[in-house]
Amino acid sequence: MNDRNLIKLAPHADATEALSGPAAEQVLQQIRDFNQQRVSNLDLQEWRLDGATLSGLNLQRASLRGAQLLNVEIGDADLDGTWLDHAALNGVRFQPRKHTGLSLQGSELLAVHLDQAGFEGANFQQTRIQDASARQGSYSVSNFAGSQIAACDFSGAEFATCSFSGATLRDVRFDGATFSRTNLQSKSFENVSLQGATLSECDLSGADLRSVQLRDAVVNCANFKGANLSGLDLTGAQFIDVNFQGADLRGAQIAKAQFKGCDLNGVLLDRG
Template sequence: MPPNSPPRAAPGSTVRHHDWEGADVGGGEFTDVTFVGADLSEVTTTGTVFTGCTFQDVRFNASAHTTTAFINCTFRGAVFFDTLFDDCKLTGSSFDRCRFELMRATGGDWSFVSLSRAVLDGTRFERVRMREADLTRSRLREAVLAEVDLSGADLAGADLSGADLRGSALGSVAGLDLPGTVLRGARITIDQAVVVAEAFGMDVRAD
């Protein structure tokens, strides 16, 4: 098997330091596999399914994923520099000590993800479902969250300085009214301003 081809991994197995840089992965399923120190730089996946997998110190630099699913996966120390997720499903996945510079997500479902304390400055989430996502104490300075469904998400203590939140559902977001949440310079529409004001307990009137 060429060194940069996708590994063959039985459910529950561990794959260490596998180099599949630049590989084109179409389909395929991985269940409860632990990837340690793997290089997935410039990899493209289409319709691949990872369920309950762990990615420890894995590099996803400049990789592109289309309709791929990372369901209930755990990412520890992973690097997502310039990574693209297009219409992907990351439901229930958690991220710990990961790097996200220039990461982009378009469409797809990121509901129930745990991004607590994540540094997401300058990332882009567009038309993504992030229902009940844990974004507590995350840093989203100058990030784009455009037309994102944040219903039930928790943003307590998050730093949204200069973030673009236009078109996103903010009605049931938790933590916007807490002192530790920073919204300085965040961009929203008039309609969203009413929603946020009501979250702060204001009585919004037309006159």
């Protein structure tokens, strides 16, 4: 991001106070006026909006770095290539539409609504996401590395070519979700549910999965080399062409799981 390429809006009365009501509408009207001139690369850094609706706005390549958005409705606003790094989003609602190249690196997303929203090439690195509803969303080529995700529901979501490397996951539901070519070498999994999920060509090598629910999951061509699955209930799970070299399956309930074409060299199992 080059700040020199950003267009500044006219200053509002008090930049330290959250804009709502008529004051927010004045700001939004400025944005509409710029949009009519086909200008969207606006400088909205550290702006504070409370209860505003962004429908109809073109914010492509705009910078909202450090912004604070409280109970804001994104609506059909165009956020392609928008910078929301180190921002605070609380109670923000996204519509079921696709956003490309949105950056939320280092931001805080609390109680946001992301159901059925789509993100392509999104940057969630080092982002804190808590109490979010993100059911049936779609994420492609998106980066969650180093993020902290807690008390969130991603049930039925789709992840393609994403990375959760070094992420911390706690009390997160991915039930029925689909992961393909995704790095799931997270720093920690605590009470994470992948029940009925589908994982294809994913990397979980070395991951500590002792607090993960994998019942009825379908896993294809994945890498579990050196992973710790000890004590897990794998009832109904299907593992096809999975690399389990050196994985720990001691105490795991595997009697009703299916293993087809898997590499089990060096797997740790209960004796006897």
